[in-house]
Amino acid sequence: MSIHIRAATRADLPLIAALIRELADYERLADAVRFSEGVLGRHLFGAVPMAEVAIGELDGAPCGFALFFHNFSTFEGRPGIYLEDLFVRPEARGSGMGTALLAHLAALATARDCARLEWAVLDWNTPSIGFYKALGARALDEWTGMRLDGESLSVLAARRGDVD
Amino acid sequence: MSIHIRAATRADLPLIAALIRELADYERLADAVRFSEGVLGRHLFGAVPMAEVAIGELDGAPCGFALFFHNFSTFEGRPGIYLEDLFVRPEARGSGMGTALLAHLAALATARDCARLEWAVLDWNTPSIGFYKALGARALDEWTGMRLDGESLSVLAARRGDVD
Numbered sequence: 001m002s003i004h005i006r007a008a009t010r011a012d013l014p015l016i017a018a019l020i021r022e023l024a025d026y027e028r029l030a031d032a033v034r035f036s037e038g039v040l041g042r043h044l045f046g047a048v049p050m051a052e053v054a055i056g057e058l059d060g061a062p063c064g065f066a067l068f069f070h071n072f073s074t075f076e077g078r079p080g081i082y083l084e085d086l087f088v089r090p091e092a093r094g095s096g097m098g099t100a101l102l103a104h105l106a107a108l109a110t111a112r113d114c115a116r117l118e119w120a121v122l123d124w125n126t127p128s129i130g131f132y133k134a135l136g137a138r139a140l141d142e143w144t145g146m147r148l149d150g151e152s153l154s155v156l157a158a159r160r161g162d163v164d
Numbered sequence: 165m166s167i168h169i170r171a172a173t174r175a176d177l178p179l180i181a182a183l184i185r186e187l188a189d190y191e192r193l194a195d196a197v198r199f200s201e202g203v204l205g206r207h208l209f210g211a212v213p214m215a216e217v218a219i220g221e222l223d224g225a226p227c228g229f230a231l232f233f234h235n236f237s238t239f240e241g242r243p244g245i246y247l248e249d250l251f252v253r254p255e256a257r258g259s260g261m262g263t264a265l266l267a268h269l270a271a272l273a274t275a276r277d278c279a280r281l282e283w284a285v286l287d288w289n290t291p292s293i294g295f296y297k298a299l300g301a302r303a304l305d306e307w308t309g310m311r312l313d314g315e316s317l318s319v320l321a322a323r324r325g326d327v328d
Contacts (some may be wrong), residue, residue: 035241077199136316152300
């Protein structure tokens with residue numbers, strides 16, 4: 001079996017959209033998928049790309065992807081790479097595709113003067129957590145993510161005062 | 165009291181560096197601060213800015229900052245704003261500065277077609293968690309952050325195979 005990782009282009013947009021939906025099914029979050037392919041394409045491949053995508057191919061067939069962007073550590077004074085989504089299709093699991101995608105990002109991080117490679121994992125996904133720890137990753141257990149969206153985001157935005 | 169929020173410029177670099185160190189002291193993480201002002205300045209104000217900084221002024225005196233960048237939600241197909249650091253100097257606490265900085269980011273998120281404003285909080289910081297929840301934020305308790313850095317990152321990078 002031959003694994004090949006390549007940077008996605010706009011021609012991959014339908015593939016990326018399909019892979020995101022398959023990931024959502026796997027994460028039991030299909031109801032949370034709200035994107036349109038047009039908006040996704042504009043943000044990934046438009047004038048100001050907001051994230052990058054790596055496609056994993058197994059013997060020439062696309063079987064996985066990683067979507068990532070740069071985050072930033074103030075304590076390091078340097079960017080990091082944040083892996084938003086990593087997904088390997090069922091038929092390619094056990095092939096080394098997940099490791100190959102992560103190794104690709106680790107190499108990009110090193111090449112780009114990044115201090116860290118970070119991501120988040122669902123608490124119930126113990127197979128993935130074990131896989132990540134075996135690669136040397138550590139869990140940031142002392143941190144809790146917070147999210148503001150929808151109406152709460154609009155209400156807070158409206159409280160903005162004297163700003164330039 | 166007059167609160168004013170403005171975008172930082174390169175001239176604010178010494179101020180930003182001081183505020184990051186004050187934040188690290190507050191978080192009991194002073195030992196984790198490793199940045200040099202030169203590297204920080206290059207990544208914040210160089211050819212490819214990796215993050216943005218908003219400065220909060222109280223009656224003209226800088227008393228707080230927010231450092232943020234764009235993250236990306238595949239399920240939304242749109243970027244979000246990720247708040248990496250929020251800090252208000254002790255003398256300005258209770259003035260509304262924290263809310264003003266968050267409202268500034270919420271307004272930016274709305275203006276930039278972002279679906280979300282997100283950040284992370286240390287588990288023991290119950291005053292902040294209460295403050296955030298009062299603004300409508302919810303805790304992403306089901307997610308755990310993972311980090312790969314240092315030697316583990318280099319080792320994984322070296323495992324990269326066939327990549328373009």
